Amino acid sequence: MVAGIDIALPRPSTAPGAQTTPPVKIMVRDLTVRYGEIVALDAVSMDIPSHRVTALIGPSGCGKSSFLRCLNRMNDHLPGARVLGQVMIDNDPLYHPSVDPVALRRRVGMVFQKSNPFPKSIFDNVAFGPRVHGVRDAVQLRGIVERTLRQAALWDEVADRLDRSALDLSGGQQQRLCIARALAVDPEILLMDEPASALDPIATAKIEELIHELKSAYTIVIVTHNMQQAARVSDLTAYFYLGRLIEFGPTERLFTNPTRQETEDYITGRFG
Amino acid sequence: MTPTAGSYRRRRFVERVMFTLAGIATASSIGILIFLLGYIAVHGVTALSLDFFTNLPAPVGEPGGGMANAIVGSAKILLVAALVGIPVGFVGGIYLAEYGRSGLAFWVRYAADVLNGVPSIVIGITVYALIVRPFGHFSTLAGGFALGLMMIPVALRSTEEFLRLVPSSLREASLALGAPTWVTIMRVVVPAGIRGIVTGLLLALARVAGETAPLLFTALNNRFWSPGWRAPTASLPVMIFTYAIAPYDDWHRQAWAGGLVLLTLVLGANILARLLMHGGRARGGA
Numbered sequence: 001m002v003a004g005i006d007i008a009l010p011r012p013s014t015a016p017g018a019q020t021t022p023p024v025k026i027m028v029r030d031l032t033v034r035y036g037e038i039v040a041l042d043a044v045s046m047d048i049p050s051h052r053v054t055a056l057i058g059p060s061g062c063g064k065s066s067f068l069r070c071l072n073r074m075n076d077h078l079p080g081a082r083v084l085g086q087v088m089i090d091n092d093p094l095y096h097p098s099v100d101p102v103a104l105r106r107r108v109g110m111v112f113q114k115s116n117p118f119p120k121s122i123f124d125n126v127a128f129g130p131r132v133h134g135v136r137d138a139v140q141l142r143g144i145v146e147r148t149l150r151q152a153a154l155w156d157e158v159a160d161r162l163d164r165s166a167l168d169l170s171g172g173q174q175q176r177l178c179i180a181r182a183l184a185v186d187p188e189i190l191l192m193d194e195p196a197s198a199l200d201p202i203a204t205a206k207i208e209e210l211i212h213e214l215k216s217a218y219t220i221v222i223v224t225h226n227m228q229q230a231a232r233v234s235d236l237t238a239y240f241y242l243g244r245l246i247e248f249g250p251t252e253r254l255f256t257n258p259t260r261q262e263t264e265d266y267i268t269g270r271f272g
Numbered sequence: 273m274t275p276t277a278g279s280y281r282r283r284r285f286v287e288r289v290m291f292t293l294a295g296i297a298t299a300s301s302i303g304i305l306i307f308l309l310g311y312i313a314v315h316g317v318t319a320l321s322l323d324f325f326t327n328l329p330a331p332v333g334e335p336g337g338g339m340a341n342a343i344v345g346s347a348k349i350l351l352v353a354a355l356v357g358i359p360v361g362f363v364g365g366i367y368l369a370e371y372g373r374s375g376l377a378f379w380v381r382y383a384a385d386v387l388n389g390v391p392s393i394v395i396g397i398t399v400y401a402l403i404v405r406p407f408g409h410f411s412t413l414a415g416g417f418a419l420g421l422m423m424i425p426v427a428l429r430s431t432e433e434f435l436r437l438v439p440s441s442l443r444e445a446s447l448a449l450g451a452p453t454w455v456t457i458m459r460v461v462v463p464a465g466i467r468g469i470v471t472g473l474l475l476a477l478a479r480v481a482g483e484t485a486p487l488l489f490t491a492l493n494n495r496f497w498s499p500g501w502r503a504p505t506a507s508l509p510v511m512i513f514t515y516a517i518a519p520y521d522d523w524h525r526q527a528w529a530g531g532l533v534l535l536t537l538v539l540g541a542n543i544l545a546r547l548l549m550h551g552g553r554a555r556g557g558a
Contacts (some may be wrong), residue, residue: 072448079373102452110448116441119464129449132459178445185449 025050025189025219026071031085033066033075040066042243043085048236053211053220055234055251057227058266062240064223068191070094071221072108073101089189106133109182113194115174117166117181122149122158125166125177129185144184152180153210172203179210183218190214192222196229208233227267231255239263309535316532319525324533329495329511335522339530341497345412345505346534349491350481352416352501353423357480358473360420361427365469368428369435370457381429388425395421396486404490410504415491419480426479430472434465471545478541482534484509508534 026048033041041063048054056064066075073094075081087094094104106129117125126145127135135141145162149155154176158169166177175195182190192211196204211220211233224230230237231251238248239262247254247263258264265271323338330337364384368377399418404410438461446456462469487510498505508530515527 074444074448077444077447102447102450104450105448106450110444112441112444112448114441116439116445118442118445118460128446128459129451132446132449132451132455181445181449 022049022051024048025089026221027086027088027091028067028070029086029088031067031070031083031087033063033070034082034084035078036080039243041070044240044243044245046238046245046248048219048221050219051215051217052235053215053222053233054236054238055230056221056223056238056240057225057230058240058246059271060225063243064238064240065193066243067240068110068193068221068223071189071191072105072110074110076101106185107187108189108191109185109187110191111175111178111182111193111195114198115171115178117169117174117177119165119167121163122166122169122177123162126181126184129181133185145180148180148183149177151183151214152176153206153213154180170203172199172206175199175203175207176210179207179214183214187218189219189221192220194223194225197225204229227255239266241266309539312528312531312535315525315528317529319522319529320532324526324529328497329506333520337526339506339508339511339526339533341494342506342508342511342530343533345491345494345498346481346507346509348412348498348501348505349415349419349487349507350477352413353419353480354473354477356417356420357423357427357476360424361473361476362431362469364424364428365431365435366457366462368432370453370461372432381432384425384428387421388429391485392422392483393485393488396489399486400489407502409502410490410492411502412491412498412505413501415487415505415507418486418490419483422480422483422486423476426476427473430476431469434468434472435461437468438464467548467551471548474541474545474548478538478545481538481541482509484513488513 024047028048029045031041031044032039044063044067056067058064069075070083070087071089071094075083083095085095089104089107093099118128120128123145126148127141130141130144135144146155146159149158154173157173158164158177166174169177175198179190179195196207199207208229211222214220215235222230222233234251236249237251237254239246239254239258239260241262247258247260249259254263255267258267321338323336324340325338325343326340327336327338328341329339364380368380371377372380395418399414399421403414403417407414442460442464443456446460447453451459487507491507491510492504493510493514494504494506512527512530512534515523515530518524
């Protein structure tokens with residue numbers, strides 16, 4: 001906890017004439033992650049705006065996944081991981097002794113690279129989170145399941161077989177089920193770690209469409225290896241390299257007119 | 273490097289020899305099992321009758337009688353063994369698989385492996401000193417406790433192994449939904465591995481079902497029904513031992529029959545375990 005909280009927050013701009021900047025949802029200051037001797041993330045600071053899709057790009061091992069996993073404190077479960085610096089969600093410090101990571105993760109949902117449905121029925125997969133958080137009422141549960149499956153554009157495909165095993169679904173359906181499952185606990189933020197990298201182009205297109213629709217309700221941070229995908233789905237893009245944040249800005253600007261040479265080298269495919 | 277015709281022939285030869293050796297080893301291990309099953313079946317089946325399952329042993333010198341008390345005794349002993357061995361093994365296995373990063377876990381694992389190697393007769397003597405002596409009599413409880421002790425390391429390590437097979441992505445999914453660690457374990461990890469765990473526990477129970485040495489000092493034997501839990505009791509393994517070394521032909525035949533019954537039970541448990549695992553895979557669970 002070294003980074004000062006007193007750094008001026010870029011609040012929504014009230015200056016007349018300025019384009020309306022959305023409020024900051026996640027504020028990161030000097031975030032450093034070490035795994036033993038290895039520095040996975042080196043003093044990263046960025047402001048992730050509310051109700052936007054922020055893409056994290058960069059070559060393998062650049063720290064983007066480590067960064068993502070700091071945002072819901074999943075790194076807590078890795079032995080030997082040390083996290084320094086400050087992360088604030090709506091001005092609540094994330095790495096503070098008083099913060100219960102379990103409670104925090106309700107606010108910050110996560111979708112993983114490889115779909116990981118539980119070996120349970122489709123219904124029980126989606127209902128898992130609400131049940132853990134104390135929802136017992138069958139009608140209410142059913143409502144949540146239907147709403148989130150609809151949000152994840154999966155309802156029409158599974159409505160008549162909610163009691164079937166989630167493992168019988170196709171890969172793309174499983175990933176959408178995982179998205180529905182994450183939405184069912186009503187998070188504010190959705191973290192996605194290469195959610196479409198294991199899917200075929202059609203399933204990928206569905207996921208991307210979904211991301212586009214979800215951003216009206218959620219703040220989305222997505223890690224992707226696919227730069228076309230970043231360009232398609234995100235409003236802002238952050239380029240990570242060797243654990244450092246090289247450049248962060250509006251996606252269109254970053255891809256058409258990067259300010260840093262390293263960014264340009266990467267997005268033009270000169271390496272990586 | 274292109275092989276010459278000579279080196280190719282030599283490789284073919286070595287390949288044949290190794291294949292034959294592997295085949296012989298496989299055939300003999302299966303062969304021994306089949307021979308054992310057949311031999312016991314042939315000898316045991318002649319003495320098997322309804323009497324064998326329903327009657328008490330006949331008085332010494334009289335032909336006939338059965339091992340009903342030993343069958344029931346074994347069942348009671350195994351019940352006690354399961355009550356001792358399964359909870360400790362199951363919960364301990366959860367600890368080792370889910371929390372076991374500390375130095376303590378290393379020692380628990382090590383202790384379990386050592387306990388697994390302790391000769392069963394030593395377990396018997398220990399339980400004799402710990403339970404039989406202070407209470408003043410041999411009992412079903414003491415016998416079950418001894419077998420329960422023997423079950424613990426097997427149950428513990430098999431539970432741990434099967435929990436480790438549960439992909440960590442499931443744990444992450446649950447944690448990311450805001451589930452505390454113990455909820456994750458009880459509602460996601462254990463259910464995902466339950467078939468394997470039950471299989472392991474069943475095999476652990478089957479393994480101790482045939483143990484004789486620990487029972488000699490603890491449950492002893494009994495030619496009559498053993499009332500309750502605190503009296504000496506007959507059990508199949510000890511009964512087989514007693515009958516096999518007795519000088520009566522009729523007893524020898526009954527010992528074979530007892531062996532057949534015991535073997536069938538253990539084999540049945542193994543097959544059941546197989547089916548459980550297989551069903552698990554077909555459904556994509558476990």
